Amino acid sequence: MRTSIATVSLSGSLTEKLTAAARAGFDGVEIFENDLLASPLTPEEIRTRCADLGLTVDLYQPMRDIEGVPEDEFARNLRRARHKFELMRRLGTDTVLVCSSVSPRAEDDDDLAAAQLGRLADLAQDFGVRVAYEALAWGRHVSTYDHAWRIVEAAGHPALGTCLDSFHILSRGSDPKGIESIPGEKIFFLQLADAPLLAMDVLQWSRHYRCFPGQGGFDVAGLVRHVLRTGYDGPLSLEVFNDVFRQADAGPTAVDAQRSLRVLQESVGLSTPPAPVVPTGVAFAELLTPDAEPVAALLGALGFARTARHRGKPVDLWQQGEARLLVNTGPAVRRDGTVLAAIGLESPDPAGAARRAEALLAPVLPRRRGPHDAPLDAVAAPDGTELFFCATGRPELPDWRADFADTGERATGIGVTRVDHLALTQPWHHFDEAALFHRSVLGLRAQDSVDVADPYGLFRSRAVTSPDGSVRIALAVGPAPARDEARAQHIALATPDLVAGARRFRAAGGRLLPVPANYYEDLAARYDLSDEDLDTYRELGILYDRDEHGVFRHCYTHTVGRVFFELVQRDGGYRGYGAQNAPVRLAAQHAARRLTGG
Numbered sequence: 001m002r003t004s005i006a007t008v009s010l011s012g013s014l015t016e017k018l019t020a021a022a023r024a025g026f027d028g029v030e031i032f033e034n035d036l037l038a039s040p041l042t043p044e045e046i047r048t049r050c051a052d053l054g055l056t057v058d059l060y061q062p063m064r065d066i067e068g069v070p071e072d073e074f075a076r077n078l079r080r081a082r083h084k085f086e087l088m089r090r091l092g093t094d095t096v097l098v099c100s101s102v103s104p105r106a107e108d109d110d111d112l113a114a115a116q117l118g119r120l121a122d123l124a125q126d127f128g129v130r131v132a133y134e135a136l137a138w139g140r141h142v143s144t145y146d147h148a149w150r151i152v153e154a155a156g157h158p159a160l161g162t163c164l165d166s167f168h169i170l171s172r173g174s175d176p177k178g179i180e181s182i183p184g185e186k187i188f189f190l191q192l193a194d195a196p197l198l199a200m201d202v203l204q205w206s207r208h209y210r211c212f213p214g215q216g217g218f219d220v221a222g223l224v225r226h227v228l229r230t231g232y233d234g235p236l237s238l239e240v241f242n243d244v245f246r247q248a249d250a251g252p253t254a255v256d257a258q259r260s261l262r263v264l265q266e267s268v269g270l271s272t273p274p275a276p277v278v279p280t281g282v283a284f285a286e287l288l289t290p291d292a293e294p295v296a297a298l299l300g301a302l303g304f305a306r307t308a309r310h311r312g313k314p315v316d317l318w319q320q321g322e323a324r325l326l327v328n329t330g331p332a333v334r335r336d337g338t339v340l341a342a343i344g345l346e347s348p349d350p351a352g353a354a355r356r357a358e359a360l361l362a363p364v365l366p367r368r369r370g371p372h373d374a375p376l377d378a379v380a381a382p383d384g385t386e387l388f389f390c391a392t393g394r395p396e397l398p399d400w401r402a403d404f405a406d407t408g409e410r411a412t413g414i415g416v417t418r419v420d421h422l423a424l425t426q427p428w429h430h431f432d433e434a435a436l437f438h439r440s441v442l443g444l445r446a447q448d449s450v451d452v453a454d455p456y457g458l459f460r461s462r463a464v465t466s467p468d469g470s471v472r473i474a475l476a477v478g479p480a481p482a483r484d485e486a487r488a489q490h491i492a493l494a495t496p497d498l499v500a501g502a503r504r505f506r507a508a509g510g511r512l513l514p515v516p517a518n519y520y521e522d523l524a525a526r527y528d529l530s531d532e533d534l535d536t537y538r539e540l541g542i543l544y545d546r547d548e549h550g551v552f553r554h555c556y557t558h559t560v561g562r563v564f565f566e567l568v569q570r571d572g573g574y575r576g577y578g579a580q581n582a583p584v585r586l587a588a589q590h591a592a593r594r595l596t597g598g
């Protein structure tokens with residue numbers, strides 16, 4: 001189906017919005033009145049610009065407070081409408097959105113509303129315009145889609161239809177099944193938006209918290225299925241009022257928006273992009289560092305050995321158990337010190353995974369292929385992390401390790417078996433995009449997001465995981481985008497015996513993050529732990545959590561550049577990440593940074 005986006009959903013000037021929408025692959029736009037009023041372009045120039053960009057102008061909006069008013073006021077409304085219809089002719093669009101009145105002077109009189117909307121449609125018809133009447137969830141007398149449709153039906157005018165907006169329908173808890181009783185040709189327009197489930201005033205919710213389908217808690221796809229059963233064949237149009245998107249760059253937001261519509265179309269059976277190829281493990285995590293020494297010291301204390309060297313590049317493979325870390329000291333190294341730059345995902349079908357990613361608009365990275373390199377398919381996640389789809393030790397596929405020559409070094413190890421999870425702090429305006437990306441592109445499942453207090457703000461965190469837990473990525477967004485630590489990344493390593501592992505790490509010269517004694521007093525109050533265990537945890541800075549499945553113990557290393565490590569022991573099928581300990585950890589990291597300056 002054709003895809004469209006309201007200009008209000010993107011930041012910048014009208015020109016920037018239109019360019020971003022076209023580049024992301026939208027077919028059309030809804031022009032928001034304020035964007036036109038603020039633009040130096042004439043309506044004719046906007047029309048030409050859209051045509052040059054390959055965009056149709058699908059809707060002009062909104063017209064407000066038209067219906068249900070005394071005759072003298074309605075006469076003034078018609079005069080206003082005539083101006084707008086003339087403008088629409090110059091703009092080259094034939095559909096106008098009229099939202100239900102919020103005026104205190106509007107009367108609760110459906111017959112009057114139908115009669116006046118009919119007269120508006122008469123005038124519109126003279127200009128070749130169609131009127132799409134939308135129920136705002138906070139409309140004074142008309143606030144539900146079925147009520148708006150009753151009025152449209154009563155008016156019985158060919159130039160009057162309804163506009164359905166998923167936010168207004170789902171935020172009020174209306175049953176969208178009733179949409180199926182509206183003839184498809186009377187649905188003049190369909191606007192789509194999702195939103196997180198929040199208990200708040202619906203107008204504020206709508207104006208500040210809408211998000212793209214798949215990023216919130218509404219069943220937008222379910223609603224679209226009802227709409228499709230009516231025979232509606234107009235565009236799927238995104239109308240998202242969102243405080244973050246208003247500030248973020250229009251280009252990436254438009255791509256995020258188009259991706260959400262592609263995923264939606266797939267889930268309602270309108271398209272069949274290549275199927276998701278769910279990763280089955282973490283093949284490697286790659287650190288980029290300008291300063292190999294501190295990284296080597298930390299990995300050595302963690303029990304890793306430099307088992308292989310890339311044949312053509314300054315990249316070392318450090319291994320312990322099934323945990324593999326690449327340390328890259330090549331020219332791509334950035335100014336901001338050590339970073340977690342890439343993740344190798346073990347994929348049952350690397351080429352298929354890359355095709356899926358490309359179909360969902362993930363930037364495909366040029367293959368870093370030297371004369372000896374195995375081919376590697378890679379895409380960039382929204383935060384810039386490179387994701388490689390690769391195979392380790394599977395005879396039917398090229399092994400990425402073929403590019404590495406064995407050094408003969410072997411790890412003595414501290415008991416690390418594998419990477420448990422990767423935690424990536426997102427740029428502040430990419431959080432919702434990141435969750436949708438990892439879910440739709442990689443086929444991971446998103447868990448609920450949790451809020452975590454930091455001494456200087458609030459973190460939001462959301463995990464995406466493969467069904468068997470073999471791939472776990474914790475996405476977080478921090479409080480202060482300008483601060484480095486707000487973009488910290490970490491690698492959590494699994495061990496079956498955390499206490500032994502932590503002791504060996506320390507004996508090898510590793511530094512563990514100290515945790516305040518108050519934490520352990522609280523732990524003693526909350527759980528029935530032995531004094532001996534508590535003493536050990538306090539000594540090593542081990543944090544403790546439980547869920548209905550099992551127990552989680554974890555501790556942290558110091559930070560190098562933007563990266564630190566976590567050692568974790570999961571017992572009994574514990575599913576979380578110790579989120580309730582995160583405030584203590586964040587405070588301890590702030591304190592450690594003040595002491596060491598690093």
Ligand SMILES: O=C(O)c1ccc(O)c(O)c1
Nearest residue numbers: 062097099134165207239
């Ligand atoms: O918030 C509003 O006023 C507003 C305006 C136009 C719409 O289509 C809408 O859904 C909301």
Ligand SMILES: [Mg+2]
Nearest residue numbers: 134165191239
């Ligand atoms: Mg709307």
